[in-house]
Amino acid sequence: MTGSKATPLRSAPQQPCEPIACAQCGVYRLCLPLGLLEVDLSLLESVVRRKVTYKRGQLIFRPGDRFDFIYAIRSGSVKTSVQTSDGRLQITGFHLAGELLGLSALDSRSYSCEARALETTSACMVEAERLEELAQKIPSIQYQMLRIMSGHIRRDEDLILLLGKRxxxxxxxxxxxxxxxxxxxxxxxxxxxxxxxxxxxxxxxxxxxxxxxxxxxxxxxxxxxxxxxxxxxxxxxxxxxxxxxxxxxx
Amino acid sequence: MTGSKATPLRSAPQQPCEPIACAQCGVYRLCLPLGLLEVDLSLLESVVRRKVTYKRGQLIFRPGDRFDFIYAIRSGSVKTSVQTSDGRLQITGFHLAGELLGLSALDSRSYSCEARALETTSACMVEAERLEELAQKIPSIQYQMLRIMSGHIRRDEDLILLLGKRxxxxxxxxxxxxxxxxxxxxxxxxxxxxxxxxxxxxxxxxxxxxxxxxxxxxxxxxxxxxxxxxxxxxxxxxxxxxxxxxxxxx
DNA sequence: CTGCCTAATTGATTCAGGTCAAAAGCAACA
DNA sequence: TGTTGCTTTTGACCTGAATCAATTAGGCAG
Missing domain, CATH: 1.10.10.10 (Winged helix-like DNA-binding domain superfamily/Winged helix DNA-binding domain)
Incomplete structure (x- = not known):
């Protein structure tokens, strides 16, 4: 478990509340804003609260934490994992720039997995509530969210196949x-x-x-x-x- | 692989195009309509095209099929599975009444897994395009869809943990x-x-x-x-x- | 009832990959 | 430049579950 010190290590990440411009972001075409019109894009930007930076091994969120944000990775990489009650840990994903973290929390309003930076990683925190509101107003954002979740399910299926049969x-x-x-x-x-x-x-x-x-x-x-x-x-x-x-x- | 004859067995299922009343359905509170107002419910019903019945072992859809419908199970049970290119098959889910099938197809517009009835099973076919349109108009439907997909991801995480560590x-x-x-x-x-x-x-x-x-x-x-x-x-x-x-x- | 087919059980044997143990590389730093 | 603390590699051995091989038990058509 590289860098995942036993200690949670949730020291507050760097938090320069600098404004975010999706259009400038290198992974914009892999992320939520893909396919949005300029007007919609600026609305989306309005719910991106801030950019945060995590160091290697640092915790982003963990199971049970209240679900307030979806995280979009700008650069770096993150692992997500789940645990048995006796502590065995299974990594469920290894996420690169442009991917969203925390989607499985939407149902229960608290995260179901743990997310930890694998290296110096920068992410956008997107306010979950306001994103959902926005999705209701802007069809293309809603469609993107559904697509992204659908893709997530598909990748999970691949991992299930891998673990079960290969x-x-x-x-x-x-x-x-x-x-x-x-x-x-x-x-x-x-x-x-x-x-x-x-x-x-x-x-x-x-x-x-x-x-x-x-x-x-x-x-x-x-x-x-x-x-x-x-x-x-x-x-x-x-x-x-x-x-x-x-x-x-x- | 019980009942999954090598032959696809896609003989047309019984198709009485009878109208569907979600409120009458026994699994209504586990399904999409949960939490909808009566007005919205009747709109939802308008995109439920018909009720279909499948016999044990019968194919509902398979990978590559064009994604036109989401299926909601009314009664019976269904298994979904994915395959390696050399034919090994992994069952990814075992679905009961009230659950939705086909959500992982939304991203690519074609099903990624195979769905097969495990016993005599009745399902609602929900027109995918029109459901998406409706979700754009009716926030509570949209919310339900996001929740359901989120829950699906969560259950997949559990299976991944099970396969990887138990x-x-x-x-x-x-x-x-x-x-x-x-x-x-x-x-x-x-x-x-x-x-x-x-x-x-x-x-x-x-x-x-x-x-x-x-x-x-x-x-x-x-x-x-x-x-x-x-x-x-x-x-x-x-x-x-x-x-x-x-x-x-x- | 009888015979056939498929699903399930049970036993014997094998093996892929786990576990334990040790050594070797590399990096950071005093 | 040696010391400390990883991460990675490699070797030896072990084991949980797979595979192979019968056998048993229902379900059902005739």
């Missing part, structure tokens, strides 16, 4: 390819990137042991599929990785 | 208790019910082998926690089951 090797291959795709859609290199998750976190997320992650990554490296130096990754044979993600080509 | 025994205990709670909220006995899923389906859903399901149920029975006769279940020691669902008390 071998450790397939899980890792799929994981690397998933990152690759997501970096690509953010205009980063799809073949060369830095992992912000530790081996432990990756294993936890994929439902396998940390040691297994290490072993399999080594195996991939020896097979010439990837080059890995600590957290720096280079994908060499995408095709082979894709084959492996489905039919465990061992 | 032992086979805990999974079964949790599964039985989950059913119990859901039957209770539908005014059925929480301690005595009939499983509409086969052992194979249950195992698939929980990420364990059919044989393991059988073995563990026998173990539960021997330990006096439950009484099981084929698909008929009686929960005897809820407390013990709850303890087991968390801390594998073996």
């Amino acid at each position: 071998s450790a090797e397939e899980r890792l291959a799929e994981y690397l390819l998933g990152l690759s795709r997501r970096f690509a859609s953010r205009n980063y290199s799809p073949t060369q990137f830095r992992l912000s998750m530790s081996r432990g976190d990756i294993g936890n997320y994929l439902g396998i042991a940390e040691e297994t992650v290490s072993r399999i990554l080594s195996r991939f490296q020896n097979a010439g599929l990837v080059a890995i130096d600590r957290r720096q990754v280079r994908l060499i044979d995408l095709g082979q990785l894709e084959a492996m993600a489905c039919i465990n080509a061992a | 032992s086979a025994e805990e999974r079964l205990a949790e599964y039985l208790l989950g059913l119990s709670r859901r039957f209770a909220s539908r005014n059925y006995s929480p301690t005595q019910f009939r499983l509409s899923m086969s052992r194979g389906d249950i195992g698939n859903y929980l990420g364990i082998a059919e044989e393991t399901v059988s073995r563990i149920l026998s173990r539960f029975q021997n330990a006096g926690l439950v009484a099981i006769d084929r698909r008929q279940v009686r929960l005897i020691d809820l407390g013990q089951l709850e303890a087991m669902a968390c801390i594998n008390a073996a």
Whole structure:
């Protein structure tokens, strides 16, 4: 659990209440404002309360906290996790710039999962109540919210499939390819990137042991599929990785 | 995979286009119309196209089908599943009366999972486009949709935790208790019910082998926690089951 | 009632991946 | 530049649950 010190570490994040301009934001086309007219956009901006910055390992929210904000990641990355009552923790998502956090709280008005920054991360806090009001007035915002939640459900289905039916090797291959795709859609290199998750976190997320992650990554490296130096990754044979993600080509 | 014949079996379901009255529906308070004013309710009813009936094993929709309808279960039960490209199938949900199917299609306009009736099942087909339009006009409908999707995400998180971190025994205990709670909220006995899923389906859903399901149920029975006769279940020691669902008390 | 089909149980054996243990790399910092 | 404290890698061994293989038990058509 990289950076997730046992202590909650909820020291107040930096809070420069600077105004937010979605149009200027680099991930605007992956986020809520996608497809909004300029008028609507400025209304949306009016419910974005402030930009906050979190340091590696810092808590953003945790289960039971009152649901006041949806968080939109501007830069950096965040892990979300849920826990059994006896303390075992399962990471449910690994979120990059442009993604929204806290959507599963809408139903019960309190967060159901914990969110923690994996590296220095900047986010917009969107006032949940006012966003909902706004969604009622502006169809395109409402549509965006529904789309985003629908997409979230779909990604959860993929993770469920992965956890339920795939071998450790397939899980890792799929994981690397998933990152690759997501970096690509953010205009980063799809073949060369830095992992912000530790081996432990990756294993936890994929439902396998940390040691297994290490072993399999080594195996991939020896097979010439990837080059890995600590957290720096280079994908060499995408095709082979894709084959492996489905039919465990061992 | 009970009842899921290899053949799609998409013979047209019975389609009496009878008008629907939500207020008359037994699961009205678990479904979309919850909390709507009478005026709004009749508007909602106007987008409910028809009631359909499916027989055990019959396909409701499958991945790639164009997304035209959200389905609301009136009675019976449905399983949803996703597949790897090499054909392994993972059941992602087991849905009872009052629940909505197809929400993960909203983003891409085509279903991402397959839905199949587990027994004779009756459902309302709600026109997706028109429901979205309506949600834009009627805040309470919109709110309901967001809530329902949020709840869906939350339940997916629970399944992810189960698949990622729990032992086979805990999974079964949790599964039985989950059913119990859901039957209770539908005014059925929480301690005595009939499983509409086969052992194979249950195992698939929980990420364990059919044989393991059988073995563990026998173990539960021997330990006096439950009484099981084929698909008929009686929960005897809820407390013990709850303890087991968390801390594998073996 | 009888035979057939599918679902469920139970036993024996195997294995993927977990757990435990130790060593090696790297980074931060006094 | 050595010390401290991670994170990662690697090895040895173990185990929970999968797989393989019968067997049993209902459900139902004729």
